[in-house]
Amino acid sequence: MKVTVDTTKCDGHEKCVQAAPNVFKMNERFIAEVADPNGDAQEKVVLAARICPTKAIAVEDDDGNSLFPDS
Numbered sequence: 001m002k003v004t005v006d007t008t009k010c011d012g013h014e015k016c017v018q019a020a021p022n023v024f025k026m027n028e029r030f031i032a033e034v035a036d037p038n039g040d041a042q043e044k045v046v047l048a049a050r051i052c053p054t055k056a057i058a059v060e061d062d063d064g065n066s067l068f069p070d071s
Contacts, residue, residue, distance in 0.1 A: 001067075002060040003037040003045055009056035016057060019048035032056065042067070 003023060005016075012030035016023075022039030024032050037045075042061075049057035049068040059067040 001037050001042060001045065001062060002064075003034045003049075004058045005032045005034060006056045006058070007031050007033075009054045010052075011054050011056075013053050015051050015053065016048040019051060020044040024048060 005024075010031045012026065012032070014026060014030075014032075016032050017026060020040040023034060023036055023045050025035040027033050042059075045059055046068050049055075049059050055069065058069065061067055
């Protein structure tokens with residue numbers, strides 16, 4: 001799975017860390033980063049992307065298909 005955070009969109013709400021704490025962490029500027037893209041179940045990672053207030057997270061499966069945002 002490929003998980004990316006658009007750091008220009010992230011406002012530091014930490015909802016992704018709450019939803020998938022093994023995948024996301026906050027850096028020293030309180031911007032989300034991907035710690036381990038496979039740290040939590042795919043469902044948790046997609047949920048984290050869906051609940052991000054600024055839609056800063058993109059998730060792809062291993063074949064490159066977009067899981068979020070929906071294509």
